[in-house]
Each structure stands twice: as structure tokens, then as C-alpha cells.
Amino acid sequence: MGIRSDLHLHAWALVAAAKREWRVARRYPDVFIGAVAWPVVTPVVFVFQARASIGHGTPGRTGQTIPTDSVHLAVFLYLGWLVASWLALLLTESSASLSGQRVQGSLETTLLSPATRLTLLFGLAPVLLVTGALSYIAVLLALVMGFGAHIALSSALAGGLVILLAGPTLAAIAAAAGTTTLFMRRSGGLVDIARALSVTFCGFTAPLAIMPSWAAKIGRLLPPTWTVNALRNTMFGGPSKTDWTRLSLLLIGTFLAISALSLAAFAAGEQRGRRSGTLGGV
Amino acid sequence: MTEPGRTGVLDGHQGSSAPHRESMLAIEDVAKDYLRGRRTLVQRLRGAPDQRAVVHAVDEVSLAVDRGEVVGMLGPNGAGKSTLVKIIATLLVPTRGSVRVCDVDVLAHPRQARRHLGVMLAGDRGVYWKLTGRENLEYFAALHFVPSSQIRRRVGEALEEVRLTGSADEYVERYSTGMRQRLNLARALIHEPEVLLLDEPTSGLDPVSGAEFRRIVRGLRQRGAAVLIATHDLAEAEDLCDRIAVLDRGRIAFQGSVDEAKTLVPGSSVLTVEVEGGDQDTAEVAAWLSAHFRVGLVERHERSVRARLYCESTSDLMAELPGKLHAAGLRAIRTEAGRVSLTDVFFSITDRRAGGGHGHPQ
Ligand SMILES: Nc1ncnc2c1ncn2[C@@H]1O[C@H](COP(=O)(O)OP(=O)(O)OP(=O)(O)O)[C@@H](O)[C@H]1O
Ligand SMILES: [Mg+2]
Numbered sequence: 001m002g003i004r005s006d007l008h009l010h011a012w013a014l015v016a017a018a019k020r021e022w023r024v025a026r027r028y029p030d031v032f033i034g035a036v037a038w039p040v041v042t043p044v045v046f047v048f049q050a051r052a053s054i055g056h057g058t059p060g061r062t063g064q065t066i067p068t069d070s071v072h073l074a075v076f077l078y079l080g081w082l083v084a085s086w087l088a089l090l091l092t093e094s095s096a097s098l099s100g101q102r103v104q105g106s107l108e109t110t111l112l113s114p115a116t117r118l119t120l121l122f123g124l125a126p127v128l129l130v131t132g133a134l135s136y137i138a139v140l141l142a143l144v145m146g147f148g149a150h151i152a153l154s155s156a157l158a159g160g161l162v163i164l165l166a167g168p169t170l171a172a173i174a175a176a177a178g179t180t181t182l183f184m185r186r187s188g189g190l191v192d193i194a195r196a197l198s199v200t201f202c203g204f205t206a207p208l209a210i211m212p213s214w215a216a217k218i219g220r221l222l223p224p225t226w227t228v229n230a231l232r233n234t235m236f237g238g239p240s241k242t243d244w245t246r247l248s249l250l251l252i253g254t255f256l257a258i259s260a261l262s263l264a265a266f267a268a269g270e271q272r273g274r275r276s277g278t279l280g281g282v
Numbered sequence: 283m284t285e286p287g288r289t290g291v292l293d294g295h296q297g298s299s300a301p302h303r304e305s306m307l308a309i310e311d312v313a314k315d316y317l318r319g320r321r322t323l324v325q326r327l328r329g330a331p332d333q334r335a336v337v338h339a340v341d342e343v344s345l346a347v348d349r350g351e352v353v354g355m356l357g358p359n360g361a362g363k364s365t366l367v368k369i370i371a372t373l374l375v376p377t378r379g380s381v382r383v384c385d386v387d388v389l390a391h392p393r394q395a396r397r398h399l400g401v402m403l404a405g406d407r408g409v410y411w412k413l414t415g416r417e418n419l420e421y422f423a424a425l426h427f428v429p430s431s432q433i434r435r436r437v438g439e440a441l442e443e444v445r446l447t448g449s450a451d452e453y454v455e456r457y458s459t460g461m462r463q464r465l466n467l468a469r470a471l472i473h474e475p476e477v478l479l480l481d482e483p484t485s486g487l488d489p490v491s492g493a494e495f496r497r498i499v500r501g502l503r504q505r506g507a508a509v510l511i512a513t514h515d516l517a518e519a520e521d522l523c524d525r526i527a528v529l530d531r532g533r534i535a536f537q538g539s540v541d542e543a544k545t546l547v548p549g550s551s552v553l554t555v556e557v558e559g560g561d562q563d564t565a566e567v568a569a570w571l572s573a574h575f576r577v578g579l580v581e582r583h584e585r586s587v588r589a590r591l592y593c594e595s596t597s598d599l600m601a602e603l604p605g606k607l608h609a610a611g612l613r614a615i616r617t618e619a620g621r622v623s624l625t626d627v628f629f630s631i632t633d634r635r636a637g638g639g640h641g642h643p644q
Contacts, residue, residue: 006427009427012424012427012430013424013425013427015424016420016421016423016424016425017421017425019420019421020410020413020417020421023413023417024410024412024413027412028412101410104407104408104409104410104411105403105405105407105408105409106407106408106409106410108373108403108407108408109401109403109408109409109422109469110425111372111373112371112372112373112396112399112401113396113422113425113426114393114394114396114397114425114426114427115424115425115426115427119425271375274372274373274374274375275374275375276316276317277314277316277365277368277374279373280373280403280407
């Protein structure tokens with residue numbers, strides 16, 4: 001009867017939803033092309049700009065200050081843009097997927113099913129994880145081949161682990177944004193705000209240390225910040241520079257919390273739509 | 283039309299009709315009020331009075347569909363058919379009333395109720411255009427808890443049933459409207475539900491596909507499913523349905539067998555006549571016909587008026603018609619004898635309630 005005894009059925013529904021999104025992404029691989037091109041191309045100008053303007057900055061070989069050495073500067077900025085562009089892609093794709101389903105009417109038919117609404121919230125997650133991995137690999141290649149960075153294999157692998165750990169949490173953030181967009185019946189506004197805030201607070205282009213302390217405080221609470229910090233620490237200082245237990249617990253904890261919140265928000269929105277008759281609207 | 287042993291009760295909308303047979307779907311005193319208009323955030327914050335109008339889309343409707351029964355829901359545009367379908371389908375919460383599907387309270391346990399329901403919403407929306415027909419069905423089968431070992435077989439069967447096997451691996455965006463609608467039907471059938479709700483299932487289908495659809499529905503009836511069909515195709519309803527319910531402005535205006543429905547028409551036969559009145563205005567001709575005969579649907583053409591005249595014997599009427607017409611300066615240019623159809627029922631129920639312009643003397 002209850003959701004617990006049907007767990008495997010819900011799990012299969014979730015797999016089917018992931019398969020559906022995967023099939024669409026495979027048919028329109030531009031999302032993967034974007035995931036490779038965007039974080040490789042965008043930072044170039046920022047790297048040169050920063051090189052020109054910093055001159056004698058704080059000497060740094062850690063992730064928490066702006067490095068003056070030009071290779072390190074490139075690594076620093078590229079890792080920031082990696083997380084920034086990944087997050088941007090997650091937010092837009094999730095919202096676009098849900099809003100698209102609503103317009104297409106398939107949201108309504110999906111809601112006719114007894115399966116958990118996680119299918120709608122997390123169907124896209126595997127695709128988004130793959131885009132993150134592709135972005136990461138592309139960035140590593142760009143740094144090694146374009147900027148002559150020396151990246152130890154252990155650091156590269158540890159960075160991959162950060163991506164893997166952060167993926168579900170960022171996907172949950174995207175699901176929350178998508179849910180809000182869906183039920184507020186707006187397509188872009190909220191997502192743009194979320195993207196702007198993340199660039200402001202998460203230290204993608206500048207270390208938290210140079211931000212006003214109130215902004216840094218906010219930044220420290222945000223999972224994308226932890227992600228980018230962990231990546232920089234790992235690249236600059238090696239895998240041992242990261243407290244893996246703490247990072248995993250934090251990320252998994254927020255993943256669960258945000259997922260639960262999104263699910264509750266979705267249920268509330270669905271219930272409101274069931275009252276007003278607006279679930280199927282365009 | 284009516285199956286033996288079935289005693290469709292002419293209970294109109296006076297409630298508590300849920301019979302003690304095996305009702306797979308039982309709706310009792312269901313009402314849905316919509317708010318029409320807007321209430322802006324500013325108005326809310328100011329606490330300005332709510333000026334939205336209440337629309338009674340569905341009003342105190344009671345209806346039951348038994349095992350192995352096909353019920354047709356008819357009614358003019360905006361009568362509330364789709365609203366009722368969505369209420370049963372758990373997509374809408376009614377303002378009042380109760381809905382039970384296979385003895386599951388839809389309002390209290392929507393998730394459980396959805397397992398028994400197969401729903402086809404109006405139009406050809408609802409499937410994923412960027413996937414193939416087969417991929418769509420595989421996805422929805424999993425969503426509806428078809429065991430993974432059976433999905434392939436079920437999808438194959440469903441595709442075969444709606445004759446889409448040949449286009450199964452085409453992208454849905456390349457389907458025609460009718461193909462998408464058939465895919466939607468397959469989607470509704472994929473988990474072999476006990477209760478089917480079909481909202482205008484044949485609106486985009488060609489005659490052959492329409493016949494295929496009726497074959498499928500008869501198969502469902504044989505299997506013991508309960509089927510509720512909202513449709514504007516009265517011939518189809520007459521052909522397919524064990525019972526009909528006519529909805530008008532949210533209320534059930536009639537509920538019973540097709541034969542019972544036909545007793546509402548003032549006459550057992552119909553003579554369709556096309557009358558020409560020389561210089562006379564067609565409006566006058568129509569009025570004259572309404573005054574002198576029991577008329578149903580009247581259509582004014584450019585120079586003539588076509589009307590359905592009710593009578594007990596078409597031969598008697600045909601005998602007296604030319605004289606009567608001649609006296610009024612009119613001439614019948616075509617006559618055709620026929621039987622009372624659901625179109626006449628539809629007209630007489632909905633028109634009478636609307637207090638409409640073609641009223642027939644009774
Ligand atoms: N979301 C909504 N908000 C407000 N009013 C609505 C909403 N949906 C439907 N209505 C109103 O409810 C009434 C019934 O609509 P419904 O779609 O159920 O009619 P219907 O019988 O299916 O008509 P049709 O034959 O045209 O499909 C109409 O007056 C319609 O305007
Ligand atoms: Mg409708």
C-alpha cells in the first residue's frame with residue numbers, strides 16, 4: 001500500500017525518468033557540447049584580464065587567495081568558472097525541462113501516475129552529472145595543454161571525486177529552482193537571479209577572503225562555495241588538503257535537506273494547481 | 283443498445299444514485315467552483331475585496347460506472363465534462379463531493395486511485411514529442427508500475443492495439459494529430475487499468491481509426507473495465523455506450539440508456555425537411571416551422587431552411603406536409619425520413635434548459 005512497500009516500483013520509475021531525459025539529451029547533444037565549450041572558452045579573457053591587473057598581489061599557493069603566478073591564476077579562475085558554468089547549466093536545464101513538460105502537456109500526464117514526483121525533480125540529474133564530469137575533464141585538458149599547468153594524477157582524481165560528491169547537491173538545488181519556476185509560472189527570472197547570486201557569493205572569480213565579511217559569511221553557507229573551495233584546495237595542495245569526511249557529510253546532508261524541501265514545495269505547488277485547475281496550463 | 287438485465291434508471295441529477303452493483307467508479311454530489319478573473323498581489327496586500335466571479339463548472343453531479351460498462355458523457359462546450367474527468371483523474375480537487383475508484387477514495391488516497399485509472403485527456407498533448415512512440419510508452423509503463431520484465435511485451439501489445447507498430451520508432455513530433463491521439467490512448471491503456479476516462483478520444487481520428495477505437499473500447503468492456511467517455515460524437519456514443527449522461531452547465535440533465543434518452547424527444551420518428559420560401563426571410567420560415575411542427579435542430583441556409591420534424595409516423599407527416607407548406611407559401615425541396623438519434627436528444631435536453639429559440643410545442 002504505502003510508499004515503502006512500493007519502493008522498488010518508485011525506483012524503477014525514477015530510472016525510467018532518467019532514461020527518458022538521457023534519450024533526449026543524446027538526441028540533442030548540444031547540452032554536452034555546451035558543457036565542454038563554455039567553461040573552457042569563457043575564462044580565457046578573465047585570466048588575461050586578471051594577469052594584467054594584479055601585478056603584485058598576494059603571493060599564494062593556496063586556494064584561498066588570488067595567486068600571482070600566471071599558471072596558478074589560470075587554475076584558480078578556471079575552477080571557479082567550472083563550477084559557475086556547471087551550476088548555470090543545471091539551473092537553466094532543470095527549469096527548461098519542467099516548463100517544457102508543462103507546455104507539452106506531459107507534466108499533466110506524468111502527474112496522472114502513482115510514481116513519486118522525484119521522477120520530475122531528478123530525472124535530469126544523471127545528464128547533469130555527466131555534463132559536470134565533461135566540463136571538469138575539458139577544464140583539466142585546457143589547463144594542462146593551454147596553460148602548461150602541472151596537475152598530479154592524484155589531484156585530478158580527487159577533483160573528480162569532488163565533482164561526483166557535489167553533483168547530487170547541485171542537482172537538488174537545480175530541482176528546487178525548477179520547482180519554483182514551474183509553479184510561479186515564470187521561465188527565466190528566478191533562475192537568472194540564482195545565477196547572479198551564485199556568481200556574487202560563491203567565490204567563483206575571487207576568493208572569499210577579499211569579499212566584505214557579510215558577503216563571505218553568506219558565501220560560506222552555500223554548497224557551490226564548498227565545491228569550488230574543495231576543488232582549489234585539492235589542485236593547489238593535493239588531496240590531503242581537503243577534509244573529505246566533513247565535505248561529504250555537508251554535501252550529502254544538504255542534498256537530502258534540499259531534496260526534501262523541493263519535494264515538499266512540489267507537493268504544495270501540485271496541490272495548489274489541483275485546486276485552481278492550472279496544472280496543465282501553458 | 284442496452285444490455286439485457288440492465289435497468290438504467292432515469293434518476294436525473296437527484297443524487298445518491300450510486301447503485302449497489304459493482305460500481306468501479308462512483309461519483310457523489312461532486313461540485314467544482316472555479317474563480318474567474320484575477321486578484322493581483324497589490325489587491326491582496328491592500329486587502330481589497332475579492333471581485334473574482336465564481337464559476338460553477340460542475341454542480342452536484344452524481345454518476346456511477348459499473349464493471350464492464352461504457353458510459354458516455356455528452357454536453358455542450360463548457361458543460362463541465364473535462365472538469366469532471368480531471369476531478370476523477372486526481373488532477374483537480376473538487377469543491378465538494380466524493381469520488382471513489384475501485385473503492386478507493388480519490389480525495390483521500392489519490393496515489394492509490396491512480397493505479398486503477400487510465401486517463402486520456404482531451405487533445406493530442408501529453409506525450410513527449412522528442413521521444414519515439416515506443417520510448418514514450420516504455421516511460422509511462424514504468425511510471426505506472428508495470429513490472430520491468432513485462433514492459434517490452436505490454437508496449438508491443440499496446441502499439442499493436444492502436445496500430446502504431448509501424449511508426450513505433452518514429453519521433454512523436456513527426457506523428458500526425460490522429461497518431462498522437464492513438465499514442466495517447468495506448469498510454470492510457472499501458473498498465474491495463476480497471477477504470478478508463480477518455481476525454482474526446484476520437485476528435486482527431488479518421489473514420490477507420492474511429493472504428494478501431496470502438497473495437498478497442500468494446501474489448502475493454504469485455505475485459506470488465508469501466509469506461510467513461512466524454513464526447514461530442516453522438517453517433518459514436520449511441521453505438522458504443524450502455525448509458526449516457528448529459529451534462530449541461532455543470533449539472534446532469536439526463537442519465538440513462540440511449541433508448542430512455544430518446545423518449546425525451548417529442549416523437550419517435552424524424553422527418554428532415556428542407557424548405558424554400560421564395561422571397562420569405564429564412565428567419566420567418568424557421569419561426570413558422572417551429573410554430574406548426576414539433577421541431578428539433580433548425581439550420582438556416584442562404585435560401586432555405588432545414589429542420590428536423592418529430593412525429594409518430596413519417597408517412598402521415600409526409601402526406602400532410604405539402605398541403606400545409608403550400609398554404610404558407612412554402613415548398614419542400616427535400617425530405618428524408620429517419621429515426622430519432624442522440625442528436626435529437628442532445629438538442630432537446632440542452633436547448634430546453636437554455637430556454638432556447640427553437641422550442642417545440644408540447
Ligand atoms: N482552470 C480554470 N479556471 C477557471 N475556469 C475554468 C478552468 N477550467 C475550466 N473552466 C471553466 O469551467 C467550465 C467547464 O469547462 P470544461 O472544460 O469542463 O468544459 P467541457 O464540457 O469539457 O467543454 P468542451 O466540450 O468544450 O471540452 C467552463 O465554463 C470553463 O470556462
Ligand atoms: Mg472538454
